[in-house]
Amino acid sequence: MPSLQPQSDAELFRVTFLVTNWNGRDILQQCLASIYAHTHDVPFEIVVVDDASSDDSVGMIQTQFPLVRLVVSPVNLGFVKANNLGVRHAAGTYIFLLNSDTVLLNDAASLLAAYMENHPDVGVCGPALTGTNGLPQVSYGWPPSLLQGFVDAFFLNDLFPRAGLPSRGIALPAGKREPFPVQYVSGAALMIRHSLVKHFGLFDERFRAYCEEVDLCRRVQQKARMQVLLVPSAHIKHHEGMSYGQLGEGRIQIVYESYHQFLLKHHGVVYSFTTRLLYAWHYAVKGVLRSMFYLFAVPDQRATRRRELMHAFSSVRYSLCPHRKR
Numbered sequence: 198m199p200s201l202q203p204q205s206d207a208e209l210f211r212v213t214f215l216v217t218n219w220n221g222r223d224i225l226q227q228c229l230a231s232i233y234a235h236t237h238d239v240p241f242e243i244v245v246v247d248d249a250s251s252d253d254s255v256g257m258i259q260t261q262f263p264l265v266r267l268v269v270s271p272v273n274l275g276f277v278k279a280n281n282l283g284v285r286h287a288a289g290t291y292i293f294l295l296n297s298d299t300v301l302l303n304d305a306a307s308l309l310a311a312y313m314e315n316h317p318d319v320g321v322c323g324p325a326l327t328g329t330n331g332l333p334q335v336s337y338g339w340p341p342s343l344l345q346g347f348v349d350a351f352f353l354n355d356l357f358p359r360a361g362l363p364s365r366g367i368a369l370p371a372g373k374r375e376p377f378p379v380q381y382v383s384g385a386a387l388m389i390r391h392s393l394v395k396h397f398g399l400f401d402e403r404f405r406a407y408c409e410e411v412d413l414c415r416r417v418q419q420k421a422r423m424q425v426l427l428v429p430s431a432h433i434k435h436h437e438g439m440s441y442g443q444l445g446e447g448r449i450q451i452v453y454e455s456y457h458q459f460l461l462k463h464h465g466v467v468y469s470f471t472t473r474l475l476y477a478w479h480y481a482v483k484g485v486l487r488s489m490f491y492l493f494a495v496p497d498q499r500a501t502r503r504r505e506l507m508h509a510f511s512s513v514r515y516s517l518c519p520h521r522k523r
Contacts, residue, residue, distance in 0.1 A: 212241040212306045213289030213391070217279040219248040221297045222257050224436060229262050231301040238307035242266060246283040249273040276406040284399045292394060294410075296385040298436040302327070305431035309388045312376060312428050320423030321389045321414055323382025324431030325369045334435055335366035337379040337427045340411045341456045343468060346475030352482075369429055376428045384410030386433045393421055403462065408455035415463070446511050453515035477516035484509035 214232055218225045225245070232243060246268045247255050258265050268286055270279065284292060291310050305324045313319050328334040339345050345363035348354055354364050366383075387410055389399075397420060400409040414425045453473065460469035487509050491502040 209240050210242045210289040211239045212236075212291050212293050212310050212388075213287035214241060214243040214293050214295055214306065215246075215280060215283045215287060216243065216295045216297050217246045217248055217276060217283060218250060218254050218297045219273065219276075219279075220250045220252045220254065222250070222252045222254040225254055225297040226257055226261065227300055228295065228297050229258070229265065231299075232295075232306075233262075235301040235304050236306050237304055239304075239310050241306060242288060244268065244283050244286050246270060246279045248275070248279045277400045277402055277404050277409050281399050281402065284394055287391065287394075290391055292389050292391050292399075294384060294387045294389070295433075296435065299386055300434040300436075302432040302434055303430075305386070305433050306388070308431040309428055312426070313388065313390065316424075316426075318424055319426050320393050320417040320421050321382060321387060321425045322376070322428050323387050323426075324433045325427070325429045326383060326385060326433055326435045329434070329436050333368035334437065335383060336369050337382045338366040338411075339363035339380045340415060340463075341365065341408070341460055341472060342464075343472050343475070346472040346479075349479040350475040352479070369427070373427075373429050376426045378424050379427050380425070381411045381414035382425060382427055383435075384413075385435045385437070387413075389413070389417070393417060393423070396421070401462075403458045404455045405451050406455065407452045408459045412459055412462070446507075449508065449511045450515045450519065453512070454519040456516075457519040473516045473519070477513045480509045480512035480516065484513060 216225065216228060229243065229245075232241075243262070243264070244266045245258055247258070248270050249272055255267065255269055258267050266286055268283055270282060274282065280294060291313060293306050293309070309322050309324065313322060323336060326334040326336045342363065345365060348362045348364070353360070353362050397416060399413065401412050404412065417423050417425060453476070456476070457469050457473060460472050464472075484506065487502065487506040491499065491506050494502040
């Protein structure tokens with residue numbers, strides 16, 4: 198375990214790991230252990246916000262990780278508000294937001310902090326993410342937009358995968374080695390300068406979850422006039438859907454509610470509706486195709502095909518009516 202400065206010497210911290218947790222005791226344990234195992238070249242602290250868990254996450258932290266600065270919320274705030282609560286307790290020059298279902302694979306924090314130290318025009322950066330299966334996972338992407346919705350609606354990225362068209366989420370392409378500018382980096386693992394957070398806050402609480410990092414990166418680019426970069430040398434595994442992804446269909450609704458909030462905030466109501474109509478068309482076509490796959494599926498595949506079909510129909514529903522009650 199790396200040596201840490203006492204919390205009274207918080208001004209010496211270069212990086213604050215900020216992790217929010219909701220009933221993710223085991224994955225949180227893995228996340229925290231990986232931070233201590235892999236972070237060597239930068240003084241750091243860890244702040245964990247427990248978002249009203251009921252699975253003894255708090256006891257695990259107190260027993261196994263006594264140096265962690267623990268913030269316990271008595272009520273469930275949700276991902277965005279929990280992070281906003283936690284950042285008030287951060288002392289580092291750089292804030293490294295991590296989902297509880299992430300695991301560091303190398304000294305990612307030191308690599309990102311060093312890059313930002315050497316490039317004062319960079320306000321946010323993120324690592325390359327891999328999934329549980331070891332394959333590249335969405336690490337960055339384009340914000341929701343009318344153009345991006347059009348690309349989705351007509352499956353242009355499937356037809357022309359090398360054209361560089363806007364995509365809501367992009368996994369790191371093979372061969373990318375040097376840092377490069379992006380529209381946003383995944384909120385699963387995102388480092389931001391603390392000075393920017395002090396200037397205009399962290400997440401906009403109009404977002405419950407999803408798109409909050411897209412909005413944050415947009416503000417960094419437009420208000421602070423700073424860059425957002427992806428740094429491929431930093432590696433983190435993300436067990437997607439194991440933290441705040443326990444919500445099932447509710448997760449899909451939150452995603453499209455967040456898209457609506459982002460589009461409404463930056464472009465207006467007509468623009469939002471038109472873009473979401475394109476998203477609905479995209480998943481309606483997928484729904485038709487998945488209906489056929491479900492009807493002709495062999496018995497041991499029918500459960501999977503049914504889930505895929507229901508996902509498509511739910512995406513259509515909440516694209517059109519993001520505030521509709523379930």
